[in-house]
Amino acid sequence: DPQGRWMDGLLLDHTEGQSFLTEAFKVILEEVLTKGTDVNEKVCEWRDPAELQLLLDLELREDGENQQQLMQRVRDVAAYSVKTSHPRFFNQLFAGVDYHALAGRFLTEALNTSQYTYEVAPVFVLMEDVVLSQLRLLVGWGEGDGLFCPGGSASNMYAMNVARYRAFPQVKLKGMWSIPQLAVFTSQESHYSVGKAASLLGIGLESVFLVKVNQRGQMVPEDLVEKIELAKSQGAVPLLVSATSGTTVQGAFDPLDLIADVCENNGLWMHVDAAWGGSVLFSKKHRQLMKGIERADSVTWNPHKMLLTGLQCSAFLLKDTTNLLKHCHCANASYLFQQDKFYDVSLDTGDKSIQCGRKVDCLKLWLMWKAVGTRGLEGRVDQAFQNASYLVDKMKKREGFQLLNEPEFVNVCFWFIPPSLRGKQNIKDYQERLSKVAPVIKERMVREGSMMVGYQPQSRRVNFFRMVVLSPEITLQDMDFFLNEIERLGVDL
Amino acid sequence: DPQGRWMDGLLLDHTEGQSFLTEAFKVILEEVLTKGTDVNEKVCEWRDPAELQLLLDLELREDGENQQQLMQRVRDVAAYSVKTSHPRFFNQLFAGVDYHALAGRFLTEALNTSQYTYEVAPVFVLMEDVVLSQLRLLVGWGEGDGLFCPGGSASNMYAMNVARYRAFPQVKLKGMWSIPQLAVFTSQESHYSVGKAASLLGIGLESVFLVKVNQRGQMVPEDLVEKIELAKSQGAVPLLVSATSGTTVQGAFDPLDLIADVCENNGLWMHVDAAWGGSVLFSKKHRQLMKGIERADSVTWNPHKMLLTGLQCSAFLLKDTTNLLKHCHCANASYLFQQDKFYDVSLDTGDKSIQCGRKVDCLKLWLMWKAVGTRGLEGRVDQAFQNASYLVDKMKKREGFQLLNEPEFVNVCFWFIPPSLRGKQNIKDYQERLSKVAPVIKERMVREGSMMVGYQPQSRRVNFFRMVVLSPEITLQDMDFFLNEIERLGVDL
Ligand SMILES: Cc1ncc(COP(=O)(O)O)c(C=O)c1O
Numbered sequence A, B: 001d002p003q004g005r006w007m008d009g010l011l012l013d014h015t016e017g018q019s020f021l022t023e024a025f026k027v028i029l030e031e032v033l034t035k036g037t038d039v040n041e042k043v044c045e046w047r048d049p050a051e052l053q054l055l056l057d058l059e060l061r062e063d064g065e066n067q068q069q070l071m072q073r074v075r076d077v078a079a080y081s082v083k084t085s086h087p088r089f090f091n092q093l094f095a096g097v098d099y100h101a102l103a104g105r106f107l108t109e110a111l112n113t114s115q116y117t118y119e120v121a122p123v124f125v126l127m128e129d130v131v132l133s134q135l136r137l138l139v140g141w142g143e144g145d146g147l148f149c150p151g152g153s154a155s156n157m158y159a160m161n162v163a164r165y166r167a168f169p170q171v172k173l174k175g176m177w178s179i180p181q182l183a184v185f186t187s188q189e190s191h192y193s194v195g196k197a198a199s200l201l202g203i204g205l206e207s208v209f210l211v212k213v214n215q216r217g218q219m220v221p222e223d224l225v226e227k228i229e230l231a232k233s234q235g236a237v238p239l240l241v242s243a244t245s246g247t248t249v250q251g252a253f254d255p256l257d258l259i260a261d262v263c264e265n266n267g268l269w270m271h272v273d274a275a276w277g278g279s280v281l282f283s284k285k286h287r288q289l290m291k292g293i294e295r296a297d298s299v300t301w302n303p304h305k306m307l308l309t310g311l312q313c314s315a316f317l318l319k320d321t322t323n324l325l326k327h328c329h330c331a332n333a334s335y336l337f338q339q340d341k342f343y344d345v346s347l348d349t350g351d352k353s354i355q356c357g358r359k360v361d362c363l364k365l366w367l368m369w370k371a372v373g374t375r376g377l378e379g380r381v382d383q384a385f386q387n388a389s390y391l392v393d394k395m396k397k398r399e400g401f402q403l404l405n406e407p408e409f410v411n412v413c414f415w416f417i418p419p420s421l422r423g424k425q426n427i428k429d430y431q432e433r434l435s436k437v438a439p440v441i442k443e444r445m446v447r448e449g450s451m452m453v454g455y456q457p458q459s460r461r462v463n464f465f466r467m468v469v470l471s472p473e474i475t476l477q478d479m480d481f482f483l484n485e486i487e488r489l490g491v492d493l
């Protein structure tokens, strides 16, 4: 009895398994990809944690459930999850859906292999190499190295580790006690992963010097020079600058050429965290935002953000051609990286990584790129800029919307000033009252499920919204809806 | 014209996208899940790298391709990829397919969210918590902490970082220069990720003391005590022992209770790398292999290995109830972890991680567990032991197969002695000739595509096979086939 075998957990029956999978696929199509992308449906079905816990019945038990119950589980997970591909999801630096990328992801899951050796991942070893070299070409490098990492934070961490190894190769064996106190530099508005990396690597957060930014959030090169001098005066050896192309909140682009000059003058490793902004390299019109990028030593670039490949897809790119990545990380495990194999073992690239098993993250990007071409990806990037610029124009004309800055990128940061606060900038508790506006509007939109957008304070600025215009599936109508909806939700505040 | 929009890269048409996805799903069902699991089909379709490069036409171009060409791409990727769910794939510590887990993976991909806040991942924040606490219960802990990491290597690295932070919290801010030289301890046959973690964290490979193993590959507690003394005599502060439950090659289980005694006596953090062996905790019959596990401070456990969830699924589990994980890693980024949210922000668990975006890895395990129950998972583990023991019995009775040891687990390590070497142990170049056998047999099987199994040398032992019996879809017939096939491929050597 096949049901019996299912319940035994032995799951021998491929036919039955495939019919479950096919049913689940239908639910995915209907609930996640059709309803989940329909403007007339909610972007989220909010439940308070305690209520959701009850609804989902998460507990795991001695006995299994039947196929019908399990299909209901699939439906429930879909129903109460946030629809990140919904045209009114503006909450993170990812959104939208690309069906070719998604097909690549399903295929990746079904093939279930690990990106370490040619032996078990022949297609993906060759494919990763091609995709990385195409990304490097966009950076401006004819050769180099790299690998896909589990996220931009990991890629940034790789940069710091490789930079440290280049400067002090003994660190791999002897640890930090064998080398002088180091200093790394990044802007005040850079991503927090730079600090997390410094802590993890044993460099310490206090060795991360936060360089000042200007009003628009770009690193100030003069202050970088000062911070380098400061570090030296404290006896530390400057190691690396992590510049940002596309900061997380404001979407600012640090001036790479000027920073490269400073790095050259001081012999520092220049890393560019372009996790968010890197995709502008596809655009002839906008790639000047990253002018100077070819002078970097390493780059982090997350196609899972602006390019819609889906999580996770983060490239760590290196200019190096001396196999630094491998030397820095290799452990030469003989059970995996046998040297007496019958093919060219330099294809067993897994030892470049600090991971052992490594998910295949190249296929989704490769298949999407094959589908739309470099030109298509350019079109998407340009379209996102157009949408953002439309939104900015409308905001300028509309009462109650106050931009932080003229955006450089597709992050549109603004305060919504509710009617009760308009023209009252000079009253004593204005900032205090303004800071309470965004959280209330956010709560209302989430409870209604009408849209999702993030907010945050930043340095002396009280809570403001960060609207991210990203997916090419977004229309100008969605932009108009956004403005109306913010107003509707905040009109009584 | 919808085709026009596809080619523009704007991909607005959900209907067309979904029809591509549906076609791709059919290819996955046919090629990967049906043909790819059929014993009468090849486990791999070997091509030399240069030939495969030509066949796949990997290059990325200015223009996109049409849907038909793209579907051929999907077919090609499937055709030339290794079929890791094939019943004759014994090459890694993962294999087989579980259809519920796979449905969970497809749903995860389609929902495309990140495991950092309740706001964008309400279902998965609650679900991760439940799954981790069930895994902890199997370890023997009523409370604790943890998170899913991108692989066991990352989990082991977390352990080292958290142990360091508990002992020397100043390291997070001040780096390694503020703390004494550290020493960590792990067995000679432990996984190389322990060393990689030590290098990355700035502790250095030379601070990893490799504790001797006995003939079966288990850590020798007396030598651990000696190595701790040695480290102290060199002026280092002993920090952590990373014991292994299920070593990578031999599948050995370190004696946890004895190691726990040593850790207690010396105030050391006890980590157990149970990436591979952890799943024995499901089995009433075999869980005594990990006796003493509840005394550990932290555990790495990869359900993507023995439990068939698919890559990646690795749990890092902690006994700690003081929020050490959060204190150690938090950066309190205000754009993501706003403190003025309208729900309990302790549910925003992302700041425990060194990642920012984090893939959802709990759903596949949860859905599979719901499907087969704790009992079903136990059945699978027991079945793998039975298969291994059948194989061992057969090998003992069969000429030409020489076991390294009586296996503790489902790794069956053996030499195949070809007819020309039988009874010749005493000739001068015996070891040298024996070392050449496994690579030749491996090359032959891969070129034919008949099966895949790994080999390696280890300390003074020349190349031997590591047969891993793992998937519950494996039958005794597959075991017999394996023995016959090794013999067939090596009979003339
Ligand atoms: C500028 C920047 N760098 C790095 C990251 C981290 O990327 P991930 O979430 O993939 O770790 C982010 C995430 O938003 C980012 O905005």
Ligand SMILES: Cc1ncc(COP(=O)(O)O)c(C=O)c1O
Binding pocket: A355, A356, A357, A358, B093, B150, B151, B152, B153, B154, B190, B191, B193, B244, B246, B247, B248, B273, B274, B275, B276, B302, B314
């Ligand atoms: C004992 C042991 N620990 C850790 C790992 C690393 O796990 P992952 O490949 O998920 O990084 C492995 C991998 O085989 C292993 O065998």
